[in-house]
Amino acid sequence: MWSFSPAPITLVHMTDPAVPELPPSRRLLRRGNTARTLIEAAFKLLDRNKSFDALSQRELTREVGIVPTAFYRHFPGMEALGLALVEDSFRALREILDDMRKDVRSTDSLISTMVKSLVRNVREHRQRFRFIAAERHGGNAGVREAIRRELRLFQSELATDLARLPYLKDWSTPDLHMLASLMVNAMVAIVEEILDRGRSDKNAERELTELAEKQLRLIVLGVPHWRSGR
Amino acid sequence: MWSFSPAPITLVHMTDPAVPELPPSRRLLRRGNTARTLIEAAFKLLDRNKSFDALSQRELTREVGIVPTAFYRHFPGMEALGLALVEDSFRALREILDDMRKDVRSTDSLISTMVKSLVRNVREHRQRFRFIAAERHGGNAGVREAIRRELRLFQSELATDLARLPYLKDWSTPDLHMLASLMVNAMVAIVEEILDRGRSDKNAERELTELAEKQLRLIVLGVPHWRSGR
DNA sequence: ACGAAAAGTCAACGCATGTTCACATAAACT
DNA sequence: AGTTTATGTGAACATGCGTTGACTTTTCGT
Numbered sequence: 001m002w003s004f005s006p007a008p009i010t011l012v013h014m015t016d017p018a019v020p021e022l023p024p025s026r027r028l029l030r031r032g033n034t035a036r037t038l039i040e041a042a043f044k045l046l047d048r049n050k051s052f053d054a055l056s057q058r059e060l061t062r063e064v065g066i067v068p069t070a071f072y073r074h075f076p077g078m079e080a081l082g083l084a085l086v087e088d089s090f091r092a093l094r095e096i097l098d099d100m101r102k103d104v105r106s107t108d109s110l111i112s113t114m115v116k117s118l119v120r121n122v123r124e125h126r127q128r129f130r131f132i133a134a135e136r137h138g139g140n141a142g143v144r145e146a147i148r149r150e151l152r153l154f155q156s157e158l159a160t161d162l163a164r165l166p167y168l169k170d171w172s173t174p175d176l177h178m179l180a181s182l183m184v185n186a187m188v189a190i191v192e193e194i195l196d197r198g199r200s201d202k203n204a205e206r207e208l209t210e211l212a213e214k215q216l217r218l219i220v221l222g223v224p225h226w227r228s229g230r
Numbered sequence: 231m232w233s234f235s236p237a238p239i240t241l242v243h244m245t246d247p248a249v250p251e252l253p254p255s256r257r258l259l260r261r262g263n264t265a266r267t268l269i270e271a272a273f274k275l276l277d278r279n280k281s282f283d284a285l286s287q288r289e290l291t292r293e294v295g296i297v298p299t300a301f302y303r304h305f306p307g308m309e310a311l312g313l314a315l316v317e318d319s320f321r322a323l324r325e326i327l328d329d330m331r332k333d334v335r336s337t338d339s340l341i342s343t344m345v346k347s348l349v350r351n352v353r354e355h356r357q358r359f360r361f362i363a364a365e366r367h368g369g370n371a372g373v374r375e376a377i378r379r380e381l382r383l384f385q386s387e388l389a390t391d392l393a394r395l396p397y398l399k400d401w402s403t404p405d406l407h408m409l410a411s412l413m414v415n416a417m418v419a420i421v422e423e424i425l426d427r428g429r430s431d432k433n434a435e436r437e438l439t440e441l442a443e444k445q446l447r448l449i450v451l452g453v454p455h456w457r458s459g460r
Numbered sequence: 461a462c463g464a465a466a467a468g469t470c471a472a473c474g475c476a477t478g479t480t481c482a483c484a485t486a487a488a489c490t
Numbered sequence: 491a492g493t494t495t496a497t498g499t500g501a502a503c504a505t506g507c508g509t510t511g512a513c514t515t516t517t518c519g520t
Contacts (some may be wrong), residue, residue, distance in 0.1 A: 051369030061402030189415035221452030
């Protein structure tokens with residue numbers, strides 16, 4: 001028995017008020033948190049093998065479950081979202097410096113603390129580290145520059161922290177920055193290696209931890225024999 | 231006196247054979263070289279602040295001056311083009327190893343040769359290095375993996391080259407690889423720094439050359455005091 | 461309780477993209 | 491000369507995109 005069900009002609013102009021399309025619970029749940037939700041969704045999608053400038057806001061809003069235009073309620077455009085991602089990501093990085101500052105016993109223990117904190121943070125904030133690594137050379141100029149600014153700042157902070165070590169008390173400032181840059185680069189490389197592996201390859205993670213510690217220790221081994229003027 | 235000129239009804243099906251749209255010279259000039267031209271155009275566009283997976287083949291063919299569909303005559307898809315870019319880029323990188331092999335005087339002169347060769351190559355093949363740096367963490371999985379494979383190969387070759395130095399004669403293989411990886415990472419970082427600066431900032435280029443040499447020298451300073459077992 | 465502000469919706473636009481297909485032309489081979 | 495092969499063309503399609511504008515619903519401060 002087929003009812004014709006002839007698409008009842010209603011007199012509504014554009015939208016049918018009899019069909020509220022969003023169960024009110026959803027809206028209630030994320031009261032004022034949609035910006036946050038957008039950020040998290042972006043991280044999630046970017047983790048799924050996309051680069052930021054290949055991420056469309058339609059895809060993003062689809063993921064979040066809102067209509068495309070609603071995006072503009074929270075960000076004026078994609079670039080602004082990108083900058084928010086940068087800011088969010090670097091909060092994670094600073095935790096490493098905090099961990100380091102709590103450990104002033106010896107350079108050896110400091111290296112160990114540093115690497116372990118790094119590895120733990122990568123595990124916990126995987127997506128943010130991935131974002132930083134990828135977009136550091138990515139297609140969006142604004143995002144790229146923001147990341148580099150932050151990275152230099154980080155390196156600078158590390159240099160001043162190093163300056164406080166008795167081991168390095170008579171090093172010149174430029175040399176300290178040189179050392180800090182070398183260490184940061186080694187760390188960045190390690191992070192990238194960890195990110196390469198599957199997200200749960202504990203074995204590789206341990207190996208890489210050891211590798212990083214070895215490399216940093218090799219670096220500081222040269223320190224006592226260093227004379228700045230060559 | 232206006233002639234109506236009523237759009238003379240011709241019997242052609244689709245295209246008007248009376249208007250050959252491409253001056254035959256163009257076609258003659260690139261006889262069999264369009265694939266090459268596409269590769270160069272891709273490098274050019276990517277240098278202009280784009281990431282590979284945000285590069286459309288329409289944009290690319292537009293740049294080259296052929297119609298979009300002609301792309302398929304040379305590559306089955308964008309990914310294949312990407313792999314060609316990777317292959318092309320790494321040819322440049324290997325020149326550095328060749329330069330190094332010609333210099334076996336001392337570790338100090340070797341470092342100098344290595345850095346200078348690196349800097350010169352970056353200047354000459356700027357776009358390729360930029361491509362490698364960007365797409366190493368880029369959005370296209372195939373390209374990304376190809377780059378990493380090549381980079382590991384490069385590091386491996388460096389390690390075996392290092393093994394020949396008398397200075398390092400009693401180092402274990404894993405330790406040599408550890409050292410090579412540390413050096414490659416430092417070099418990668420330097421390249422990225424150079425690429426950051428404007429393409430003609432000679433001053434920064436010299437500064438960075440010095441920085442790189444310092445960092446590598448600091449690394450080898452630690453070498454004599456290294457004992458593998460910790 | 462009410463009015464303003466914040467957050468979300470829908471329809472519609474113009475535009476760029478990837479891919480197909482049938483066709484055109486130049487070059488190379490025999 | 492005649493055929494084959496490599497290369498390029500043009501029309502057409504379905505799809506996804508960013509952005510606009512006018513509208514509705516929920517939340518919040520007073």
